[in-house]
Amino acid sequence: MTIPKTEVPALSLPLTDGSNWDLKSQKCKSFIILVFYRGLHCPVCKKQLQEIEEKLPEFEERGVNLIAMSCDTQERAQQSAEDWGISKLPIAYGLSIKEARNWGLFISEAISDKEPDEFSEPGLFIIRPDFSLYASSIQTMPFARPPMDDILNAIDFVTKNDYPARGGK
Template sequence: MIKPRTETPDLSINLLNGTQWTLSEQQPEHFTLVVVYRGKHCPVCKKYLETIQEHLDDFKSKGVNVVAISSDSKERANASYTDWDIADVPLGYDFPIEEARSWGLYISKGIKDEPEEFIEPAIFLIRPDRTLYASSIQTMPFARPKIVDLLKSIDFVIDKDYPARGEA
């Protein structure tokens, strides 16, 4: 588990647009939001990422860079990009399971039409200096922070210069 106010591991992941996204190269005004989603097989993830798409400009206006990543293969991630309404969400693929474990993420064994193993959802709100501000790590597809609530919280944090909590 990564404690708030401590440096996160660096993260580099290939994006569907043919570029590589690297956390240490991000220069947001306030935060980077890393959204880990389960993969193409997850209808809850579809809705979550589509909600992020709806509010992408809101994140940008608050100085928050957003990326969504999964352990899906390039082909499965491309199918998500094509089938879901997420045209502007930077989408990363092939997030290694072992690297996900170093972030404290939960891994599930696939059932039915799921991949053999995949990463359960999480969000990480990371300051420009790569220290963790907040995280929400799930063991299931549901119980994620609502995007509108997250945006309101970011407003509060910025306005009040509210410190990261949970570091003790």
């Protein structure tokens, strides 16, 4: 489980573009945002990643690095990127159930043949450049994801007011 103001777990995953992504090698001006999504089978994830793709330049203007990741296989992650029109947002795949649990994500078992046997439920983590957790939003279901405009507004407020991380007790 991740707690605000503490260092987040290490994480390294392959990307659909053939490269590898490593959290600890990320350099950013303000924040790194990890978006854990359920996978190809999830229409709510499609909507969320498309929204992020559209807002990506606004995040980049604020010095924010974003990445989306799931427990999906390479094939399923690449199909998500292609079918959903995601070309700028990095998409990582191969998140293990153990890694998902290290981040405090909830795990579900398949209820249809469109779903993998096991996968993580969604989560969003906002991480400072020193790799300490600033904020997180974790769901047990596919619903109630934070709108990206809310996240952008929060980043503006936090940056302008030097607002500290909360919930670290």
